[in-house]
Amino acid sequence: MCAGNKGPPPPEKSRIEPSSTALLDDPLDFFFAEHFRQRELCNLLEEMARADRLDRRLAAEVIAFLRHDLVLHIQDEEEDLYPMMRRRCPPEDEIERVFTALTAEHAGGRVLAERMNTGLEAALREGRAGAAQSGLREAMLEFARSERRHLALENAVVLPLARRRLTPKDLEAMAVRMRARRAQEPAREGA
Numbered sequence: 001m002c003a004g005n006k007g008p009p010p011p012e013k014s015r016i017e018p019s020s021t022a023l024l025d026d027p028l029d030f031f032f033a034e035h036f037r038q039r040e041l042c043n044l045l046e047e048m049a050r051a052d053r054l055d056r057r058l059a060a061e062v063i064a065f066l067r068h069d070l071v072l073h074i075q076d077e078e079e080d081l082y083p084m085m086r087r088r089c090p091p092e093d094e095i096e097r098v099f100t101a102l103t104a105e106h107a108g109g110r111v112l113a114e115r116m117n118t119g120l121e122a123a124l125r126e127g128r129a130g131a132a133q134s135g136l137r138e139a140m141l142e143f144a145r146s147e148r149r150h151l152a153l154e155n156a157v158v159l160p161l162a163r164r165r166l167t168p169k170d171l172e173a174m175a176v177r178m179r180a181r182r183a184q185e186p187a188r189e190g191a
């Protein structure tokens with residue numbers, strides 16, 4: 001049955017698990033948990049790229065994740081985690097080189113996220129499979145591929161180094177800022 005031009009799908013259990021804000025007591029644990037959720041996103045993007053029908057609920061969930069969760073995560077890293085580590089890591093850690101690459105990947109990810117949002121919104125309007133939208137399938141597959149690489153580098157290099165270099169006070173200050181960032185956000189359905 002063609003989904004047609006209907007309103008938003010009814011709420012149901014999310015395919016991506018909710019953000020574990022209780023973990024913010026230890027922001028590094030929270031970053032690992034968010035990375036796990038981003039891996040779930042990558043799996044779902046590949047599922048959508050292969051599907052010959054549009055899962056409207058999933059499309060809406062993916063749009064919300066890209067617009068909200070991923071934006072907050074990149075702010076957490078670029079405005080809090082990376083600057084804090086720049087202050088604490090000695091030159092021999094050579095972390096600046098890593099942050100330059102990761103920040104460039106964030107920028108590339110933003111471009112792909114915008115392309116995916118535009119394509120998924122069009123797919124929802126027209127009731128067509130995501131794979132049928134020009135460029136959407138490619139954007140979903142490219143994002144999943146590059147995001148997995150990005151997550152692997154952050155999990156294997158950045159977060160373990162942060163654990164060694166950041167002090168309990170640093171982590172506390174970071175947790176305060178990350179909580180404040182979320183408090184400023186309008187409440188989101190299912191969040």
Ligand SMILES: [Fe+2]
Pocket residue numbers: 035073077151154
């Ligand atoms: Fe990350």
Ligand SMILES: [Fe+2]
Pocket residue numbers: 074077102106150154
């Ligand atoms: Fe990142």
